[in-house]
Amino acid sequence: xxxTNDGQRFDRLPATIDERDVEGRATREEVLDWWxxxxxxxxxxxxxxxxxxxxxGKIWIFHGDVPSPTEIEGLGMTFLRTRQxxxxxTTNAVQRFGCEAERNVIELDPEAxxxxxxxxxxxxxxxxxxxxxxxxxxxxxxxxxxxVGLYLHGELRSVVPKGRRRED
Amino acid sequence: MEVxxxxxxxxxxxxxxxxxxxxxxxxxxxxxxxxxxxxxTKRALDEAGIDYAERDWNAKVLELDTDKPGNTWPYFHGWxxxxxxxxxxxxxxxxxxxxxxxxxxxxxxxGKTAQIAALMDDSxxxxxxxxxLGRLSALRFNAERLGLTxxxxxxxxxxxxxxxxxxxxxxxxxxxxxxxxxxxxxRKNPDALDEWSLSHVEGVAGVQKGILRRAIQATREGGTVxxxxxxxxxxxxxxxxxxxLENEDCSVVEFDTPLDSRPGITEWNEEEYDDSLAKTRRxxxxxxxxxxxxxxxxxxxx
Numbered sequence: 001x002x003x004t005n006d007g008q009r010f011d012r013l014p015a016t017i018d019e020r021d022v023e024g025r026a027t028r029e030e031v032l033d034w035w036x037x038x039x040x041x042x043x044x045x046x047x048x049x050x051x052x053x054x055x056x057g058k059i060w061i062f063h064g065d066v067p068s069p070t071e072i073e074g075l076g077m078t079f080l081r082t083r084q085x086x087x088x089x090t091t092n093a094v095q096r097f098g099c100e101a102e103r104n105v106i107e108l109d110p111e112a113x114x115x116x117x118x119x120x121x122x123x124x125x126x127x128x129x130x131x132x133x134x135x136x137x138x139x140x141x142x143x144x145x146x147x148v149g150l151y152l153h154g155e156l157r158s159v160v161p162k163g164r165r166r167e168d
Numbered sequence: 169m170e171v172x173x174x175x176x177x178x179x180x181x182x183x184x185x186x187x188x189x190x191x192x193x194x195x196x197x198x199x200x201x202x203x204x205x206x207x208x209t210k211r212a213l214d215e216a217g218i219d220y221a222e223r224d225w226n227a228k229v230l231e232l233d234t235d236k237p238g239n240t241w242p243y244f245h246g247w248x249x250x251x252x253x254x255x256x257x258x259x260x261x262x263x264x265x266x267x268x269x270x271x272x273x274x275x276x277x278x279g280k281t282a283q284i285a286a287l288m289d290d291s292x293x294x295x296x297x298x299x300x301l302g303r304l305s306a307l308r309f310n311a312e313r314l315g316l317t318x319x320x321x322x323x324x325x326x327x328x329x330x331x332x333x334x335x336x337x338x339x340x341x342x343x344x345x346x347x348x349x350x351x352x353x354x355r356k357n358p359d360a361l362d363e364w365s366l367s368h369v370e371g372v373a374g375v376q377k378g379i380l381r382r383a384i385q386a387t388r389e390g391g392t393v394x395x396x397x398x399x400x401x402x403x404x405x406x407x408x409x410x411x412x413l414e415n416e417d418c419s420v421v422e423f424d425t426p427l428d429s430r431p432g433i434t435e436w437n438e439e440e441y442d443d444s445l446a447k448t449r450r451x452x453x454x455x456x457x458x459x460x461x462x463x464x465x466x467x468x469x470x
Contacts, residue, residue, distance in 0.1 A: 049317065061317055062317055062318070062320075063290055063291055063317040063318045064291065064292070064293060064318065066293070066320065066334065066335060067335045070320075070333065070334075070335070071333055072320055072321060072322045072333050072334065073304060073308070073321040073322060073323050074296075074304075074308050074311070074319070074320065074321030075319075075320050075321070076316075076317040076318070076319065076320075077311070077312045077315070077316065077317055078312065090312075092246075092312040092313060092315065095203070095245060095246060095315065096202075096203065096315035096317070117244055139212050139215070139241055139245070140204075140208045140209075140211035140212040140215060141208075141211065142208075144245060146244075146245075163309065164244075164313065166239060166241075166243075166244045167238075167239055
């Protein structure tokens with residue numbers, strides 16, 4: 001544990017705890033386990049992706065691989081916020097990969113879906129886990145993820161970032 | 169509009185050209201096949217009661233019957249992205265393949281980058297470069313909204329682009345969608361010509377030459393470089409390609425173009441350009457009801 005996280009560059013996540021040399025850094029195994037436990041999204045979906053940390057706790061996903069470390073502005077998409085008690089997936093990651101989720105997906109009716117993407121919190125019944133959920137709705141014949149909701153005390157809080165909200 | 173009179177000698181039906189330049193553009197989007205198929209997107213538009221018109225030359229381009237494509241479910245989900253019809257041309261001419269290494273040297277705000285990523289099935293390595301931090305932030309926002317995961321974003325002056333940060337020796341293909349005087353965007357930005365001056369055009373042309381030369385050098389032998397602008401000025405189009413033909417190992421190649429176009433010119437204001445410039449293409453607003461555009465396809469030969 002001699003090294004510390006350098007917020008200016010992309011470092012590939014270590015495969016497992018045994019290979020970790022930066023304190024507090026999530027491992028590839030932990031990231032895959034988290035998506036599997038939280039949403040039942042299997043590791044196969046991410047077989048060809050590499051995971052990177054740039055910025056404290058900010059995990060990025062890239063299709064393929066490049067040498068580590070890499071000093072550039074962006075690599076793939078931001079995927080998951082770690083180094084905090086409850087890990088939080090990004091809206092864009094959930095939209096891209098959340099279609100495969102089998103667990104902790106809260107399906108919203110048209111009115112609740114509109115409220116959600118306007119950034120509004122709403123009282124809703126839900127008998128699954130508390131914490132970060134994938135909010136989804138039905139569009140063009142299939143379920144489609146909208147983004148990330150935080151469910152606590154009978155309320156679904158929308159954490160859709162301001163710039164990604166729908167006005168209409 | 170007086171600025172445009174300098175193009176009267178090279179544009180057919182000049183009155184029709186000027187009239188088209190005064191009309192606003194239709195609301196056109198490109199379907200982002202990384203997140204949804206064209207069929208599913210159309211079904212979602214049907215459900216929302218939004219009419220659309222297709223384009224024969226590209227099934228992923230749709231004209232929407234709404235002033236606010238941004239306030240729709242397909243937009244929220246990142247299934248569609250506002251992109252002027254003619255702007256979706258250069259990525260199709262570049263024609264990247266899945267798994268390739270591709271450079272988009274002036275990439276922000278990222279509409280063409282996202283189209284290239286989709287043509288690559290979001291695989292391989294797409295390096296999206298731009299020199300301006302603010303514009304790069306718009307690019308990153310768009311790339312994430314559209315779900316791209318094969319993009320490495322760099323901030324460099326494209327004239328001196330270094331491959332070192334991305335650990336490559338050469339790209340398979342490079343798009344240079346160059347910063348330009350933007351005369352062809354007059355239908356979208358009615359004030360596009362307000363600041364026009366010949367010295368600005370000449371200044372921008374100097375930058376364009378530097379960017380295109382570096383793009384040729386950064387592309388492997390036999391690789392493809394596409395050069396495009398949204399302007400009519402030959403100084404920024406044929407003259408730039410002519411300069412690069414003289415100074416770098418490359419040649420102009422013909423390409424199939426589904427839109428109505430005119431060949432690049434080989435002389436302008438007593439300057440003569442290489443005959444092969446006739447293989448480049450000019451796109452005028454009155455021919456396809458789009459903005460104005462120039463596109464050249466080059467092969468790196470060194």
